[in-house]
Amino acid sequence: MQPNSSVQSPIKFERENLSSAQLLDLYVALLKPRLIEEKMLILLRQGKISKWFSGIGQEAISVGVTKALNPDEYILPMHRNLGVFTTRNVPLNRLFSQWQGKQNGFTKGRDRSFHFGTQEYKIVGMISHLGPQLGVADGIALAHKLKKENKLTAVFTGEGGTSEGDFHEALNIASVWDLPVMFCIENNGYGLSTPTNEQYRCKDLADRAKGYGMESFIIDGNNIIEVYSKVSEIAESIRENPRPVLLEFKTFRMRGHEEASGTKYVPEELMQFWEQKDPVENFRQFLKEENILNEDQEIHSKDEIKAEIDLNLKEANEETPIEFIKTKEISDVYQEFIYQKVNPGSNTENVRFIDAIAQAVKQSMQRHNSLVLMGQDIAEYGGVFKITEGLISEFGKERVRNTPICESAIVGTAMGLSISGMKAMVEMQFGDFVSSGFNPIVNYLAKSNYRWNQNADVVIRMPCGAGVGAGPFHSQTNEAWFTKVPGLKVVYPAFPYDAKGLLNTAFNDPNPILFFEHKALYRSIRQEVPVDYYTLPLGKASILKEGGKLTIITYGAGVHWALDTIDEMELENVDLIDLRSLQPLDKEAIMNSAKKTGKVLVLTEDSTFGSLASEISAIISEECFEYLDAPVMRLGSAETPIPFAAALEEGYLPKTKLKEKIQQLIDY
Structure with a gap:
């Protein structure tokens, strides 16, 4: 619903010190995510994308905050902040590929929506658990402070996310360490279907800043000029005097949490009220009343953006569907690390x-x-x-x-x-x-x-x-x-x-x-x-004793229990493997020993069920079964929490049972 042009806009715009060119630039920046969203909603109905989290009605926050920050300052957005990406000029074809799960997307088909980051555009996307990104913003801001860079970090969350412990932890850390973080709360009325009165009881979320000794501001999140002007002013102040600031943007979510959710739980009168406060339409009306935007300019802007959308969508559609290549998937789990050996000195x-x-x-x-x-x-x-x-x-x-x-x-x-x-x-x-x-x-x-x-x-x-x-x-x-x-x-x-x-x-x-x-x-x-610095490789076990009769595989305190028990039992023909590294795991050392001795005991201080000992046992059973002369045996602590009293703790730990277990395996 568009506001009636004969009725005064419910949003009061003040030009501040902005030129007509700046105001037009803000309008085009607002219009772009709106037109992309309208296209995505069509594609969603056509089954060409799987899910969509709409930011319609909230664009002024994303655009205004991003415009107020410098291009080399990080922004950590949420799943309704398309305007952050478009305002940072992230290529649309890559965004479309991301949403279609294709190779040219930012996650190579491994994640969807805005669950990604890009160092090139200084954007760090969210994870579905919401809260952790607030602490990440603290870390980026800490780096700026340690490097003595006059920069800030902006991080978004919703009113629902402020209920998470991570929100409070992150604000506390930022306050104690005077970190240059701008915490941006998009208070859009609902966490999925849960209204604000069921999320918190303070009048304004901005009031929570008082408990952390930080400043806070309430901003009309549907007023692009207010967002841009106030955030610009606050950002410049943070750069000059590093500290955290909490911003609460009052806005509304006009569509479902995601499209399948719908909005039936929202009272109709509330929807109508916020429809009248549409940030794009109200700003368009203001610009026309001020003779800054005319009909030709409006049509030209829309046509130009739609053409860009169609061109980039065509490119994304023509991209070859992604294929599963196991070696590639596995190799990307870890960043490549080339171990550099530094030999120990003689001292x-x-x-x-x-x-x-x-x-x-x-x-x-x-x-x-x-x-x-x-x-x-x-x-x-x-x-x-x-x-x-x-x-x-x-x-x-x-x-x-x-x-x-x-x-x-x-x-x-x-x-x-x-x-x-x-x-x-x-x-x-x-x-x-x-x-x-x-x-x-x-x-x-x-x-x-x-x-x-x-x-x-x-x-x-x-x-x-x-x-x-x-x-x-x-x-x-x-x-x-x-x-x-x-x-x-x-x-x-x-x-x-x-x-x-x-x-x-x-x-x-x-x-x-x-x-x-x-x-x-x-x-x-x-x-x-x-005495001097040296390194050892990860993923390489240490063979402490060698023999052909029995293998004991362990790590941590278990290594010393095994050494003591081997001495006590006067065993001389035992392979004793100290894993040292559990992930990566030295499977070669494990299997070579199992094949050689045919009898294996895996010792862990952890309780046995679901322990690493169980995984090692399974590996040996699958890979070395024909070499075994006995079942792979496991020994771990009791299936209870760890008790305090000395007698109870001794009974809990497997150390006293090790001798019996070794003898059982020898006699099998």
């Missing part, structure tokens, strides 16, 4: 497991000027295990950063640093606490390279394991949560020498790595370790 010292890790962190910080450490209490305090103690005096608080208790947003921040070409390490105070940051690890870090060729140069250190009487919340060894996820690498050393070399390599690797460090080994295991 060694006898150090504890924890000291070797601390050396690796320090020496990697010295080698990588862009590496930033983040974690709870890691700065002045040096972390709860004192691994980062003293680093702040050498590298400063900018690179060794205490964080609020915001695991999810801090993982997102690490991703943002990677997008900006930096490296990040996140120390989980205890590996158990990673559950609070699970979502961005498995859904953002792990999938980004596969989806749009953006790596996550992030190492997450995971103090883990039982045997120290820490109970159910500080003792888990949860590596199996992550070995399952394509795109993540998982490392789990058992010796100081391996820990230092592997952690150095982890910092060099551009892919996301979970680095597990068993707490019980921190101060109980010593070894001669080279």
